[in-house]
Amino acid sequence: KDYFMINLPTIFRGGKKKKGQTEHLEYFSGTTCEELEEFLGNQMTMRDLLARVMAFFDSTGILSPLLGGLRHLIRLGSKHCAGNYDIILPQEIISLFCKHAIALDKVKDFQYPRTNHPESDTDQQYQIILFTDAGEVAKQAIAYSRRFITKDIFSVSFLLARNFLVKEHMSTPKNELDILYQGAEAIEASERNLHPWTKGKMAFTDSRVALYWVLNQTSALQIFQRSRVSRIRNTFTDEGGKLNLFWIKGQRN
Numbered sequence: 001k002d003y004f005m006i007n008l009p010t011i012f013r014g015g016k017k018k019k020g021q022t023e024h025l026e027y028f029s030g031t032t033c034e035e036l037e038e039f040l041g042n043q044m045t046m047r048d049l050l051a052r053v054m055a056f057f058d059s060t061g062i063l064s065p066l067l068g069g070l071r072h073l074i075r076l077g078s079k080h081c082a083g084n085y086d087i088i089l090p091q092e093i094i095s096l097f098c099k100h101a102i103a104l105d106k107v108k109d110f111q112y113p114r115t116n117h118p119e120s121d122t123d124q125q126y127q128i129i130l131f132t133d134a135g136e137v138a139k140q141a142i143a144y145s146r147r148f149i150t151k152d153i154f155s156v157s158f159l160l161a162r163n164f165l166v167k168e169h170m171s172t173p174k175n176e177l178d179i180l181y182q183g184a185e186a187i188e189a190s191e192r193n194l195h196p197w198t199k200g201k202m203a204f205t206d207s208r209v210a211l212y213w214v215l216n217q218t219s220a221l222q223i224f225q226r227s228r229v230s231r232i233r234n235t236f237t238d239e240g241g242k243l244n245l246f247w248i249k250g251q252r253n
Contacts, residue, residue, distance in 0.1 A: 031105075033098040044094050046081040049074065052097075056104075061142075061161030062112065068138040068163040069100045075165060112158065126194055128159065130183045130203040133253050134175040139164050141183030143190065162186055174224065176207035180214075181228035184235040202244035203236050206253045214245060 028039045053070045056063070073096055081087045126145040133140055143159040162182055166175045180203065191198050205211060213221060214229050221229060236244045 031102070033095065033102050036098040036101060037094065040094065040098070042091065042094065044089050044097065045086050046077045046089060047085040049077050049089065049093075049097060050085070052101075060158075061163065062158065063104070063107070064161045064163030065138075065140060066100060066104050066107070068140070068165070070097070071163075071165055072137050073097055073100070124197040125199045126197055127200045127202070128187055128190060128194075128198060130187055130201070131248070131253055132176070132179045132183045132203065132205050133250070134166060134172060134179050134207070136172075137166060139166055139175050139179035139182075141179050141186065143183065143187060145194075159190060160186055173207055173209035173213075176205060176210040177213060177225060177228050177232075180205055180207075180210055180232055184232050188235055200238060200244065201236055202246065203232075204246050204248040204253065206248055206250040208247065211245065211247055215243070 028036060030036060030039065053067075053074060056067055056070070058064060058067055073093055076093055077089050080089060080093070124147070126147050128143055128145055130141060130143045132142075140161070140163050142161045145157050145159045146154050147157075148154045162179075164179065164182065166172075167178070170178070183203065187201055187203075191201065213219065213225050214232050232245070233243060238244060
């Protein structure tokens with residue numbers, strides 16, 4: 001096949017068991033947030049939220065920005081319920097869940113092209129490019145593989161994506177450094193899988209502070225920064241000793 005297809009589960013179901021039936025299911029068939037809220041009866045417990053969110057599994061990471069929003073709702077719900085998983089969640093959380101769920105439903109059966117590998121081993125030389133960013137709620141790392149066809153013509157393919165909730169006790173620069181570190185670890189694993197057809201790695205971030213920590217080896221760093229800086233430098237330093245780490249404007253990242 002020339003495409004990967006994303007198959008999302010039908011997670012909105014309800015109804016009661018009938019005599020002689022194992023389970024009677026009613027599936028949501030609407031298209032708007034208001035219809036989904038009405039279908040749910042404007043009620044949802046923390047247990048319901050966990051069950052519906054955990055129905056998704058995204059091995060490639062291509063849905064990670066959308067699923068990150070659902071994980072943030074779990075964080076908000078956990079703070080509200082304080083261990084009581086059967087308490088009704090606030091309407092604000094229910095509305096946000098419906099908004100994210102409808103957004104996910106719109107990408108159901110979405111197809112994206114597979115990477116076409118050339119038959120010649122000499123042409124299978126890939127450069128891995130990483131982009132990272134951190135915001136108020138989540139942090140994201142996305143990697144692409146680039147193969148040069150000629151000197152000026154190349155093809156780019158989606159490789160992987162990772163999404164994490166930010167650590168609330170950490171500053172934004174520390175979260176920026178941490179997602180760069182998480183991306184570096186993912187790149188290392190991808191490089192092992194693509195060996196011996198990788199010929200370089202580079203990373204882009206819009207955090208000047210994180211770049212300063214990585215580029216200035218004379219700076220006195222805490223253990224948190226020092227361990228991550230070491231991994232980032234080792235991952236993106238090529239055989240010639242050049243560190244392939246670059247700054248990019250936030251609007252273009």
